[in-house]
Amino acid sequence: MKLNYKLANIVCCVDDHAISHSELYYRIERGSIVRSLPGNRLQINGTVDFMTYVNGFSALKWSQYAQLDEVCLNLVLDGSGLVHIYGVEHGSLDPVQIKQVPFSPETGLGSLAISVCLENFDLIGFSISSEESTTATLVKGCYAATVDGDEVNRVDLALSTTTFKNERYIIPNIDLVKEGISKEDGPIRDHFHMFVVDNGQTLDSALLSDELVTVLPNPNTGGSGGFARGMMAATETPDQYTHIILMDDDVSIMPESLIRTFNLLSLAKGKYKDAFINGAMLSMEDPTRQFEDVSYVATTGAYRRAKDDLNVGKLADILENERTNVEVDQAYGAWWYSCIPVKAIEKNGLPMPFFIRCDDVEFGMRNKPVYMTMNCICVWHASFEGRFRASVDCYQYFRNFFAMIALDDCADEKMFVLRIQRGVRQNLRDMDYQAAEFILDGFEDYLRGPEYLQKLDGAATMIGKGRLNEKLIPVSEMDPELLRKAGVTEQVLANVNLEFHPSKFMKYWRSIPYDKHYLPDALLRGKPGYAVKNGSCTLEGNSTRCKTLVFLDPTREKGSVRTMDRARFKSIRRREHELMARYRKEGKSVRGAWKDAMPYMTSREFWEQYLGLK
DSSP states (O other), X not given: OEEXXXXXXXXXXXXXXXXXXXXXXXXXXXXXXXXXXXXXXXXXXXXXXXXXXXXXXXXXXXXXXXXXXXXXEEEEEXXXXXXXXXXXXXXXXXXXXXEEEEEOGGGSSEEEXXXXXXXXXXXXXXXXXXXXXXXXXXXXXXXXXXXXXXXXXXXXXXXXXXXXXXXXXXXXXXXHHHHHHHHOOXXXXXXXXXXXXXXXXXSOHHHHOSSSEEEEEXXXXXXXXXXXXXXXXXXXXXXXXXXXEEEESSEEEOHHHHHHHHHHHHHOOGGGGGOEEEOEEEESSSTTEEEESOEEEOXXXXXXXXXXOEETTSHHHHHHHHHSOOOOTTEEOOTTEEEEEHHHHHHHOSOOOOSSSSXXXXXXXXXXXXXXXXXXXXXXXXXXXXXXXXXXXXXXXXXXXXXXXXXXXXXXXXXXXXXXXXXXXXXXXXXOHHHHHHHHHHHHHHHTOHHHHHHOOHHHHHHHHHTTSOOOEEGGGSOHHHHHHHTOOHHHHHOOOOOOOOOHHHHHHXXXXXXXXXXOGGGSBSSOEEEEEETTEXXXXXXXXXXXXXXXXXXXXXXXXXXXXXXXXXXXXXXXXXXXXXXXXXXXXXXXXXXXXXXXXXXXXXXXXXXXXX
């Protein structure tokens, strides 16, 4: 039996997080629009183009994932004018017109159904032009396809989001999801449930829970514990759900992303039937900037993105986003929006109890999934620049990543040990002694073995280490004379370019194991220096032979003053040598212990005990 199956809605209402960037939804090419009409109708006086990130049709992806060869654009319009159907052919950047269809008010509120062949096209879109001196109103629209009903996959979708005392985000997201799903006329409405895992136990679960949403109070066991609890809820009753989306709480979500995820899962074919879907992360501060969708782990232990930053307000970048292959080795999808088949959890287990950092990466390494991505399956998230915390980005990362190498053999262990040594050396050069200590803390706790992590109070550990993080103050409160001497000019403070392209000489220079701590005072400068860093990457500055360093975060809005401490330097170096000797002696047995412990540490039995559910 043939079905007319909806694939995606045309979204006319610009969401609050992108209110000043309507080009994500449509572009006004001529005239004007009125968009605050009942039912989110869009009144057009001129020409409006809908070949955009949200409303363009991903012909390449639907052909690849669902083997579709034709789509139907359904529009409900009032008024008179023309609908132009455009497509961008393989390898091209320029749209070509495929069809032109007139509409008029003679039959009242009219519906158009325009079929489009997808062959040779990567992206399909349309524009609406009103007749001269009149207006046309887009009431609603969607893309649909005729499919064989027997080939539609059964999908029952759970959404799990973990929150910790973040009501300003989670409450609006609950409301958005409830409203968006309850109004949808597609099958997702009867095959969807949202779990909110409340790690802070501050939400009114009775008030917020209903037939669509369940709030689950949970101990503060970090992101890994929260997402494990959501996965357990989705797998508690066998065969109740087929997929679960894991989503951060501090995001802005479009219900349409959930709808398109559901529809894609319903029609996926071949190897894509069991694929993961990863939503893109766009910047809350710069809503057209797509930061990441799928990434992978390099041999060295570094993370690499499958795509560079994209401006998805531009057609060229929308096309690049669709055309770039994300089916790469060692791939993972971050859990700001990641859709996982329940059968993968049942087969390969729950997350490792890492608290935060590397839980999503390790899950990807363990499952080795095929990933699907698509325009408009996304969230908007606060940008990561300026959010460096040594307790997380040094301690948690190095501890958990080392464990992940032991569990999944995802990177070269010897190279990662060199990465630890390099991280310690670079932080000592910049006199960030605490960050160097945190790296060694992570290394040491990995060497303690999996039993240590099984019993560790992650929340208490992170609170204790968080108190040791470097305290930054606004640059406006720093000594202006010290800033002047260090070379922190108005130009330095105004430059917020985060790109870093060192010369070959600087790459070589930074690889040499030098350190000013070994120099006598007579060879050190009395003048202070400065450094601007984005995590471990130095963006600019001059601190050679300086005993005093002005540190600036990548936003150039906050900073600190560091001074040389030779005694602490010697203590850290001594500790590093001792841990390296211990690693050479015990490393092989520790690695085996982690590998042996993984089946238990990712089991329901372990997590029920860990979360206090037994």
